[in-house]
Amino acid sequence: MSAVTMSGRSGVEGGSLVQRAIDAVRTHIRTEGLRVGDSLPGEGHFADKLGVSRAVMREAFGVLAALRLIDVGNGRKPRVSAIDGAVIASSLDHAVSTAQISVADVWDVRRTIEIRTAALAALNRTDAEARAIVDLAEAMDRDHADMAKVAAHDIAFHDAIARAGKNALFVQIVSSFAPLMQEAVPAAWKTREGPEDRAATLERHRTLARAIMDRDADAAVQAMDAHFDASIGDILRGLANLEPSDV
Incomplete structure (x- = not known):
């Protein structure tokens, strides 16, 4: 599914691709009932699902990590973070x-x-x-x-x-x-x-x-x-x- 068809609007009208990617990850955490320490799919999974580049997902993951919503590290899948x-x-x-x-x-x-x-x-x-x-x-x-x-x-x-x-x-x-x-x-x-x-x-x-x-x-x-x-x-x-x- 493309980034446009997800909302029926253009990227400009629907907000930045990074923000939409952030929202998608947060929605995934909520709808899947994930808890602290649970693993998330990687950047590639979300990039393919949302029809965005890996660079967009990398930036989205970086923002989520800075907000302490996910924990990312070299060589392992991102995980749901504890409140901080x-x-x-x-x-x-x-x-x-x-x-x-x-x-x-x-x-x-x-x-x-x-x-x-x-x-x-x-x-x-x-x-x-x-x-x-x-x-x-x-x-x-x-x-x-x-x-x-x-x-x-x-x-x-x-x-x-x-x-x-x-x-x-x-x-x-x-x-x-x-x-x-x-x-x-x-x-x-x-x-x-x-x-x-x-x-x-x-x-x-x-x-x-x-x-x-x-x-x-x-x-x-x-x-x-x-x-x-x-x-x-x-x-x-x-x-x-x-x-x-x-x-």
């Missing part, structure tokens, strides 16, 4: 760097999402997941003098809470905040002037971890809300003090 927060992270970074949204906008959305993940974690976590969350809160305390380690523990802490909630979409959205947190967490800590202030921040993390350990969803929500109440001002002040090229 890196795509969201890239969009967020672009939006912030081009002033389409502000850091405050991102943190407002993050606050809303993470209050819900805290409740879900308290309800759905396993014992091992609860222990890991507590361990990460304690690791932040132990390594409080090393900002790189604190940032890594903090990112892992929020990621672990999202994973314990058992909602895969929340996991990916929370993970998409990680690149910004790598700048924001150390910047925020620099605005916390005394040891009492830093100790209070660490205690808020421990309080949240304990609420999840205790399966107390209401307390977890309150703890996450208090965490953002106290932290967001520090984060925004810290980022305001960075050079634009540093964010």
Whole structure:
């Protein structure tokens, strides 16, 4: 079947051949009920079926791989990819760097999402997941003098809470905040002037971890809300003090 007869319109009227090839691959995944890790036919199969060149299909596969919808590699068939927060992270970074949204906008959305993940974690976590969350809160305390380690523990802490909630979409959205947190967490800590202030921040993390350990969803929500109440001002002040090229 030719590219024209597929839609009854010319290539120009029907959109680019590459876009139509992308749509065809996505339709194949959906209609065949493919799941993560399942193999897809190769470029030649789709090229013959759609009446397009292999160059068109190669470009379509490249776009799909860049969007993390398929996984391609040398010497093997393409496979269906797992959902990947890196795509969201890239969009967020672009939006912030081009002033389409502000850091405050991102943190407002993050606050809303993470209050819900805290409740879900308290309800759905396993014992091992609860222990890991507590361990990460304690690791932040132990390594409080090393900002790189604190940032890594903090990112892992929020990621672990999202994973314990058992909602895969929340996991990916929370993970998409990680690149910004790598700048924001150390910047925020620099605005916390005394040891009492830093100790209070660490205690808020421990309080949240304990609420999840205790399966107390209401307390977890309150703890996450208090965490953002106290932290967001520090984060925004810290980022305001960075050079634009540093964010």
